[in-house]
Amino acid sequence: MAGTGEQQARDVDEHLRRALALVAPLPVRVVPVADALGAVVAEDVHAAVPVPPFDGAAMDGYAVRLADLPPDGAPVTLPVAGDVAAGPGRTPALAPGHAVRIMTGAPLPAGADAVVPVEHTSTGRFVAGAPRTEEAVTLARRPRTHVRAAGEDVGRGDLLARPGTVVTPALVGALVASGAVDVPVRRRPVVAVISTGAELVPAGTTLGPGQITDSNGPMLAAAATAAGADVVRLGPVPDDPAALRAALDAAVDPAEDPAATGAGRSGAGTAGARPGGVDLVVTAGGVSAGAADVVRELLAAAPPGLTDPDVAAVALSPGRPQALARWRGVPWLALPGNPVGAYASFALFARPAIDRLRGALPQTCLPVPTPSTPSDAPGRTSLPAAAVLPGSPGRLLVVPVRLAPLPGAGHDTGPGTVGVAPAGSRHSLSALATADGLALVPPGVEKVRVGDLLEVLVLR
Numbered sequence: 001m002a003g004t005g006e007q008q009a010r011d012v013d014e015h016l017r018r019a020l021a022l023v024a025p026l027p028v029r030v031v032p033v034a035d036a037l038g039a040v041v042a043e044d045v046h047a048a049v050p051v052p053p054f055d056g057a058a059m060d061g062y063a064v065r066l067a068d069l070p071p072d073g074a075p076v077t078l079p080v081a082g083d084v085a086a087g088p089g090r091t092p093a094l095a096p097g098h099a100v101r102i103m104t105g106a107p108l109p110a111g112a113d114a115v116v117p118v119e120h121t122s123t124g125r126f127v128a129g130a131p132r133t134e135e136a137v138t139l140a141r142r143p144r145t146h147v148r149a150a151g152e153d154v155g156r157g158d159l160l161a162r163p164g165t166v167v168t169p170a171l172v173g174a175l176v177a178s179g180a181v182d183v184p185v186r187r188r189p190v191v192a193v194i195s196t197g198a199e200l201v202p203a204g205t206t207l208g209p210g211q212i213t214d215s216n217g218p219m220l221a222a223a224a225t226a227a228g229a230d231v232v233r234l235g236p237v238p239d240d241p242a243a244l245r246a247a248l249d250a251a252v253d254p255a256e257d258p259a260a261t262g263a264g265r266s267g268a269g270t271a272g273a274r275p276g277g278v279d280l281v282v283t284a285g286g287v288s289a290g291a292a293d294v295v296r297e298l299l300a301a302a303p304p305g306l307t308d309p310d311v312a313a314v315a316l317s318p319g320r321p322q323a324l325a326r327w328r329g330v331p332w333l334a335l336p337g338n339p340v341g342a343y344a345s346f347a348l349f350a351r352p353a354i355d356r357l358r359g360a361l362p363q364t365c366l367p368v369p370t371p372s373t374p375s376d377a378p379g380r381t382s383l384p385a386a387a388v389l390p391g392s393p394g395r396l397l398v399v400p401v402r403l404a405p406l407p408g409a410g411h412d413t414g415p416g417t418v419g420v421a422p423a424g425s426r427h428s429l430s431a432l433a434t435a436d437g438l439a440l441v442p443p444g445v446e447k448v449r450v451g452d453l454l455e456v457l458v459l460r
């Protein structure tokens with residue numbers, strides 16, 4: 001009977017809202033700045049010291065008093081009173097009518113207010129390692145003073161990072177330069193990735209009839225790692241609810257022995273498992289309408305440990321069958337098994353959930369940016385379509401796209417000439433692997449024309 005059992009599809013935004021409601025930002029801990037790369041700052045961080053900490057020379061040359069140099073640029077000859085090199089020690093004051101040799105990064109002597117680069121003086125150049133021989137130097141006023149003023153980069157007390165800021169290599173440098181030793185960040189989430197399906201065998205296994213390699217497990221583990229989580233991989237588990245239950249138990253309580261059920265731990269990050277279990281479980285597969293769909297079967301059986309089961313057909317393609325639940329209190333996102341659907345739903349639901357655990361989506365950010373609400377959220381941008389894209393009334397289409405020149409835009413037409421075009425078949429994992437982003441074609445759009453703006457999740 002056509003249409004029987006058809007569910008009303010749930011909006012992507014609504015499913016994301018429910019997924020985010022399952023998770024909360026993890027506790028804050030103070031860690032050495034050097035260990036904070038990739039973590040999310042949890043409190044305002046202010047500069048303890050100014051950068052640079054003192055007025056210094058920006059060039060190798062001579063420190064002078066501007067008052068001694070005629071404003072019309074006429075050269076003067078000044079006796080050279082001494083040397084100042086970068087490094088510790090007291091810097092003597094510069095007496096009026098004198099110059100001192102100064103090296104880049106050295107503190108400016110009191111009284112000096114400009115540095116004349118050596119190549120613009122009678123000395124011409126300094127010889128590394130050779131002592132000073134010049135008694136006097138002839139030089140003239142220059143347009144720039146080549147002085148780096150104390151605090152000109154960062155003032156004492158300036159805000160360096162707010163809650164939600166991801167610690168990048170450059171931020172590590174900026175924090176340390178400004179006197180930070182430790183930084184308050186959210187604990188790194190630990191995510192269990194479990195693939196399900198009787199047909200799955202681990203990578204490297206010779207395939208028997210009807211078998212395929214579990215690619216979702218390694219792919220989603222890599223996606224979770226790239227999203228800033230530590231990963232525990234379990235499975236693949238067969239289409240047996242008892243095996244899935246055992247794998248879930250092993251994820252939320254590592255004291256359980258997964259080997260006893262056929263669910264084995266593998267993959268990078270296992271050693272990093274939190275003693276108390278994981279913060280989030282992501283499963284792939286077994287969530288649609290098949291007779292052997294193990295996630296659906298377990299959710300329907302309502303076993304002890306399962307709470308808040310929520311099975312939905314989401315208005316999303318690929319990635320329509322989805323479920324949410326808690327297993328022994330731990331949030332569980334059940335994604336579909338089709339590899340591109342699994343990837344797209346990871347990007348749309350699991351990644352934001354991991355961001356929220358990390359503190360990267362501040363609570364004040366709710367309502368969260370969603371595919372239908374263009375935003376300036378990190379990792380998203382709006383780009384014009386460089387080719388015609390299909391639309392699909394009633395569901396959000398996820399299209400793997402590559403950056404491509406806009407047709408008709410030549411190199412002389414200036415900026416804004418880059419758009420996105422499909423990277424290949426919408427359902428092909430190999431096309432997805434070459435994509436720069438996922439274009440989100442909103443429900444209700446029948447066709448995307450060249451030049452139409454698209455919301456794009458940036459993948460690289």
Ligand SMILES: Nc1nc2c(c(=O)[nH]1)N[C@H]1C(S)=C(S)[C@@H](COP(=O)(O)OP(=O)(O)OC[C@H]3O[C@@H](n4cnc5c(N)ncnc54)[C@H](O)[C@@H]3O)O[C@H]1N2
Binds near residue numbers: 195215339
């Ligand atoms: N009668 C219906 N059938 C299906 C529906 C539906 O609504 N009604 N939805 C279809 C859609 S859309 C999707 S997506 C799939 C999702 O189903 P499951 O989540 O139950 O996924 P599986 O059946 O387990 O697998 C689907 C497909 O993907 C392959 N797969 C699964 N896991 C992996 C893995 N770890 N690595 C690589 N490939 C994997 C699997 O072999 C299947 O080919 O259901 C449709 N059917």
Ligand code: MOO
Binds near residue numbers: 340342
């Ligand atoms: O939702 Mo499925 O992932 O469309 O193919």
